[in-house]
Amino acid sequence: MFQWTQKWVFALLSCLGMQNALAESTVNMPYGVTRMSHDIYNLHMITFYICCGIGVVVFSVLFYSIYKYRRSRGAKAANFHEHPGVEIIWTLIPFLILVGLAIPATIVLKDIHNTNESDLIIKITGYQWKWKYEYLDQGISFFSNLATPQIQIDDPQKTKNEWFLLEVDNPMVIPVHKKVKILLTSNDVIHDWWLPAFGVKQDAIPGYINENWIQVDTPGIYRGQCGELCGAYHGFMPIVVQVVPEEEFEQWVAAHMLNKTAVSNGRKAT
Amino acid sequence: MTTDRKYKNKRLIWQLSVGVVFMFGFCYLLVPLYTLICNHLGINGRGDFFVRDVDPNVKADLSRTIKVDFSTTVHGDFPFVFKSVTHHLSIHPGEKKLVYFYAENQSAQGITVQAIPSITPDDAAKYLKKTQCFCFTQQYFAPGERADMPVYFYLEPNLPKEIKEVTLSYSLFDARQYLKNEKPYTEGRIDL
Amino acid sequence: MNLTDDMATAHDHADHGPAKGLKRWLFTTNHKDIGTLYLLLSLTMFFVAGIMALVVRIELFEPGKVWVTPEFFNQMTTLHGLIMVFGVIMPAMAGFANWMIPMMVGAPDMALPRLNNWSFWLLPFAFLLLSLPLLRELVGMASHLIGLNLFAGAGAAPDYGWTFYAPLSTTYGPDSTDYMIFAIHMMGISSILAAINIVVTIFNMRAPGMTWMRLPMFVWGWLVTAFLLLAVMPVLAGCVTMMLMDRHFHTAFFEAAGGGDPILFQHIFWFFGHPEVYILILPGFGIISEVVQTFSRKRLFGYSFMVAATITIAFLGYIVWMHHMFTTGAPYAAQLFFMYATMLIAVPTGVKVFNWVTTIFKGELTFETPMLFALGFLVMFTIGGFSGVMLAIAPADYQYRGSYFVVAHFHYVLVSGSLFAIFAGVYFWLPKWTGHMYNETLGKWHFWLSAISMNLTFFPMHFVGLAGMPRRIPDYALQFTNFNQIATVGAVIFGLSQLLFLAIVIRSCQKHKAGVNEHLPDNVWDGGRSLEWTRLPTPVPYHTFETVPEIGPNDTH
Secondary structure, three states: OHHHHHHHHHHHHHHHOOOOOHHHOOOOOOOOOEHHHHHHHHHHHHHHHHHHHHHHHHHHHHHHHHHHOEHHHOOOOOOOOOOHHHHHHHHHHHHHHHHHHHHHHHHHHHHHOOOOOOOEEEEEEEEOOEEEEEEOOOOEEEEEOEOOOHHHHHOOOOOOOOOOOOOEOOOEEEEOOOOEEEEEEEOOOOEEEEEHHHOEEEEEOEOOOEEEEEOEOOOEEEEEEEOOOOOOOHHHOOEEEEEEOHHHHHHHHHHHHHOOOOOOOOOOOO | OHHHHHHHHHHHHHHHHHHHHHHHHHHHHHHHHHHHHHHHHOHHHOOOOEOOOOOOOOOOOOOOOEEEEEEEEEOOOOOEEEEEOOOEEEEOOOOEEEEEEEEEEOOOOOEEEEEEEEEEOHHHHHHEEEEEEOOOOOEEEOOOOEEEEEEEEEEOOOOOOOOOEEEEEEEEEEOHHHOOOOOOOOOOOEEO | OEHHHOOOOOOOOOOOOOOOHHHHHHHOOOHHHHHHHHHHHHHHHHHHHHHHHHHHHHHOOOOOOOOOOHHHHHHHHHHHHHHHHHHHHHHHHHHHHHHHHHHHHOOOOOOOHHHHHHHHHHHHHHHHHHHHHHHHHHHHHHHHHOOOOOOOOOOOOOOOOOOOOOOOOOOOOOOOHHHHHHHHHHHHHHHHHHHHHHHHHHHHOOOOOOOHHHOOHHHHHHHHHHHHHHHHHHHHHHHHHHHHHHHHOOOOOOOHHHOOOHHHHHHHHHHHHHHHHHHHHHHHHHHHHHHHHHHHOOOOOOHHHHHHHHHHHHHHHOOOHHHHHHHHOOOHHHHHHHHHHHHHHHHHHHHHHHHHHHHHOOOOEOOOHHHHHHHHHHHHHHHHHHHHHHHHOHHHHHHHOOEHHHHHHHHHHHHHHHHHHHHHHHHHHHHHHHOOOOOHHHHHHHHHHHHHHHHHHHHHHHHHHHHOOEOOOOOOOHHHHHHHHHHHHHHHHHHHHHHHHHHHHHHHHHHHHHOOOOOOOOOOOOOOOOHHHHOOOOOOOOOOOOEOOOOOHHHOO
16 A cells, blocks of 8 residues: 555656655654554554545445436436435444444553553653753763754755754663653643654653653664644754663763763753 | 514523623633642642641551652753752552652742642552642742752552552742742751 | 514615625625625635745745744744634635525524624734734834834744644743734634624524424534534633733743643643634535535435534534643543544544435536535545544554644645635535626636645645654754655645636626626526525525515425
């Protein structure tokens, strides 16, 4: 289905003469690297296929009628206009389909709420317009700012970095296979920490704390963005998470401990 | 006919207008209603925190241990330090604990602050009870003043079994715009 | 049985035609004039907000700054949303209500003609107030070019999205927020007065024999909408009043520092906001029902189920608002409740779609422009409905929310839903109103260009949204470039196509003014079933049904 769509899109793009960097364009939700993102992806696809199925039925009848019952083909209007039986059928069938969809959704939702038995707690605070990461047990705390040079944003002629607007100075680092609990809050307006590959999106709200969890099975660098309008530079506060093997994580922690700056709350460490 | 319809119109307009006025009022009614529901169900990590008298029959449930993490945030940009003295602890449901939070006014003027508590997971909020907390009222800090502020709390033994970790978070707000005429509540506060 | 006596005060000049010049429009109490005014306002604001959308789309043509600052970009998205919702869709629907409801129920006018005048004339001033900060800014920019510095230091126009979440709009909002608050108060009063008028008209002004179950679907759609308006516009008014108090009177409804709660804002806003989306679409459902049965030459299938479905949708609309807030951190049980309730809405909406399709089945179809727009509505609104079902699934919503997927979803239901219904309605009734048949070829061009470019604009947004592009960002990562370029090309084509619509409408009105009589039949589309087709001449005279008609079983929908 999606390959077909992609081909269609590709053909369209060729017509418009815009094939540059098409290989990078994706048309679907990422399958992701956590159990949660896999579950969400599957739910998304099930719902999508069911919608496609219903669409095929409804649109077939519609287009058949449009083709068959036109006055220019000599059609004469029939006289029926009521049938409680069909009404009940097409109320019940969608209802049952929805019940079928609700069951897996309920189970996955339960899993999102299960933040127990975490190995690591990271508190994430949204600022206008940057993120602050605090490793509560390790006492590590740092800000994560956009690393794309301003000139690349302002000047359309400048060559842009590969990860234009998706790169930061200090990424959040987490160990692979460990269950990481994230606590979210905000220092000013409402932000939203969204990392598609992890299947995580959670609001950061001033005065309140929210939680979610991540358990990544594949090391790598993952990127996301702020998901809630938070002012002019909402589009310029990306999220980068580096998932590393455990030993490497220990080294990273140790290195941070060495040149640890004073952890102060809500104020930039200097 | 004519007067009859005029009467009917008038009556209907009155009925609809009353409905509109009611809905405008209902919007304001939503505020206390929301607080009530939140406190009752623990939505948004709010709970019915304050208990004056602890039920003496509360027994610690030694079969379970809950990890409680503490988190602190200074909201906005004002010169204040606010940290938890204890980062986390383990507690049995029903067991009472005293923890301290350190605050320091780094500015040259007196600041009144208000701490806003919040608890995750949401389903745990209504089981966390406090008999003493610096968040119950606004707190005044003179220039340069430093203090340890107490929270005396326990988790009710009927805390749902699937909850094994609880986070208690405080955000400290500059409350100078929202001063209340209340007696400063500094019970248990240790000035340093 | 002459009802003009009732309206003696309002209809001083019942016997002569309308007054001349500006006075006619300022002081009119005629439902047709007021309907025209609403539609003209809507048309004007459609182009204003459309230009804002084009500013947004052109900025998003490629990564990096194209021509506007992020600050200005946010003002454009905000005003585009607010004006399209309150200034285009709602007034257009109110225009149809004014024109059609009295004729469809067999009444000489709305029940409260003077109030009607006032509910319209509040609106232009509300939108002037809403746009003043932007005008001030634009004049400032222009004066800067010629070396003057007018309005230097004046703040920005509203820039926090049409949902104006606290605290971004309260503590952190620009000064112009107060303009928006009062503009919303005025729009709210206007909508409430219009809704009262419509309810009273439908309850008390129906001609003898026009029973509840003989009302055309359009009237039913508007009756339910009017009750939704009466219930939620006061809540929006309360919400912005709280904002005003927070901003100026030291209350703390939404400010955590004073014991308030920013999440409360979202609850109150969406308690209004979710029924609001049904306010935008239910009258459209009504128009589509009329158009579909007319061009199928067949009675609407399952009329009573359509009525029941409309009422069910409205009722469910009140209890699903939290699905806009799944990621704010609600308890599991609350999320489950709102997920189930939201999924349930798909059932009555599905019933409506199935009934429309069955009405077409075994009909005698012709494909004039109104029917084309109605069929476009059927296909693309259904696609928007599908993405709605996907969004209802709470865990998946964690991934969709705040992304371009949502933008794609609500443009499918609002552009190819509400807006296409409005187009269908205009083409459907324009010959009846003016006595002049619009140019069918141009109408068909308008449809095909709109339908294709609308898909070109909004379909790729599904892809970028799923791939991770947040909404309301002025600039984006390289991987989203291709689809954004397609969307921008589509948007420009869509925008230009609407000039065709403008030309068609202006031409019809000119001919009407010139008094060209084409001798169109009373039942212009030879399938119309409601009173305006069966009982009134074409073009409809300035005053209709001054003698109350008797409605029999043959007049039914």
